[in-house]
Amino acid sequence: MLLIDIDHSLLIDEKTMKTLSVPTLLVERIGQEKRFMTMRTHLRLKRLVEKNYLIPFTCRSFDEFRHLELFQIDAKPKWAILESGTLLLKEGKPDKRYTNWLRQQQQTASLDTTLSYLEEVEQIAWSVYPAEVWGPRMKQSYQPIEQTTDEAGMLDEVFRQSQAETDA
Template sequence: MLFASDLDRTLIYSKKFISQKDERIRLVETKNSKEISYMLKSSVEMLKELSTKLLFVPVTTRSIEQYQRLKILEKEIKPKYAIVCNGGNIFKEGKLDEEWKRLVHSKFDDTCLGLKEIRSEFNKLRLDINIKKVRQVDNLFFYCVLHETNPGSILKELTEWAKKNKWTMVLNGRKLYFIPNHVTKNRAVRYIANKEEAKKIITSGDSLLDYCMANISDIFISPSHGQINSLEDIDKTNVKFTKQSGIFASDEILKLVLREVKQNKVISHNL
């Protein structure tokens, strides 16, 4: 069994989601001595337990550098694989999977406009949108940090522009992502599942960038506070939503996975 989970706003939460100090919560990420992200202590313990019973794969849109700030994964959870850059890179036992990296980068020439070219075209657009900054992620995609959370009608125009160039545009909070169509979380998860011959796949995530994983999953679990819960035209056959929201949804997600493990009588997975 394989369990692949998004991190931010699914298992890990930033300071703005923590209303007050709580002894059940622990700090899991810092940057320049600044506190960044937190997890429930109970979620950490459940992840440790799960990692002895199945193949746990963290999946994130974070860059390599951002992912590596999460020392708790490296030192305590110790996953065999980790998917970063929205599926653009895979770590196996701490090293980048060069086979996957070559496969992803080869598709830029074959299937879509390259990163340099799409950035150039984007800069030519006359946008009625207030952009605070633009960030590029490991030579794979880029995103804009906006001053406002609702940029209005310009989104439709940008969606069509991205689609024409075989890229995908997704708004998540104040971050406006532009990602190649072939750089997706579900493709990276499927690649690992095939290598490990996983017979059952459970995934979880909160955002539109996570929902593609539902297409390859027996069960997809989403926290009730996420973007996915607000979608109307989705197939919810294999989708479960938590009753809890915020950081406490992480415990509920992991309890659901543990229940599946027990029902399937999974004893252990040699990692």
């Protein structure tokens, strides 16, 4: 499962977007601020979400996350981790089973407990992107993916690996 920090990857500001020679797509608008993604990255990301092989992570609140059209319209993930790990969404809504699990485990919501819960209910192993951001956060074992300028290519490789695991 690819855990991707959307605050430190994928999204491009308008100034950077204007320097690119590839097609881009507007994926977020907050006031005058716009965020974009390359069309190629968007298509790869959408494919991984459809296969339930990607979990977006962000420090954004629930309301801020809803501004990201990408994850509200185009590619609705089964799971999303918000507020730096303290809010877990399932199918776009706070996961009540997770809240009950926390109470039973006598734990508080954190990135660590969220990942432990997901490991338990989904039986997954983690790949993380960008690895440079995840190192200090992760207690679980994971496959690091170094930051790259070709994020669409990275998503292609993750998709190929997920297909190989499915076929095995």
